[in-house]
Amino acid sequence: MRKVLLCMMVIAGLVAGPCWADGYDADLTVGNTSIEGGFHLKKDLDNGFWRAGGTALYTDDNDTDYKWLELDFTVGSETMQPGLTCEVGLKGVGGDGEDNGLEGDIGVLAFAGRVGYVFPQHGMPVPVEVFAGIAYAPEILSFRDSEQYLAYQIGVGVRIVQNASIVLKYNAYDVDMNSEGRDWDINNSNIRFGLVMRF
DSSP states (O other): OOHHHHHHHHHHHHHHHHTTTTEEEEEEOOOOSEEEEEEEEEEEEEEEEEEEEEEEEEEEETEEEEEEEEEOOOOOOOOTTTTTTEEEEEEEEEEEEEEETTEEEEEEEEEEEEEEEEOOOTOOSOEEEEEEEEEEGGGGGGTEHHHHHHEEEEEEEEEETEEEEEEEEEEEEEEEEETTTTEEEEEEEEEEEEEEEEO
């Protein structure tokens, strides 16, 4: 997993300069049993924006272990009122998991959505943001040993400076699996905190 995260940082350094990207963000969050790192490019459009990038996740939680790489592409815009952002798109997930001695490979193409809101700074010393996201892949979009995929998160962040936030988030994963002639699942949740940097 360390090699994956290192590769992502190297790639981030290589692609950080393209003139077609209007910005990018990098994040790293950790918990007692889990670590996640990601990098995304953002391009502004006339009526919104698109984001593309990847995230690497590793969890070792007693009898439940899983690691995978996520690649996603979403389009979004500010809707209804300033500070409220909505995104929808697709997410590909590939990796492997283990639960109570059963092992399997994971491969899905999921529908993804995310919403975020930055509160107005009236009476607040620093801006506060909340966010939530969900990704779902039915059986027909699940491959290898996976049969269904559901992931969601909720979180809160504090923008300590204009382009960086400290975040605290709750993530949950439910992946139906079939391998070694048995049906089983990866059902796990964790709390992570970390840093998001925007450029």
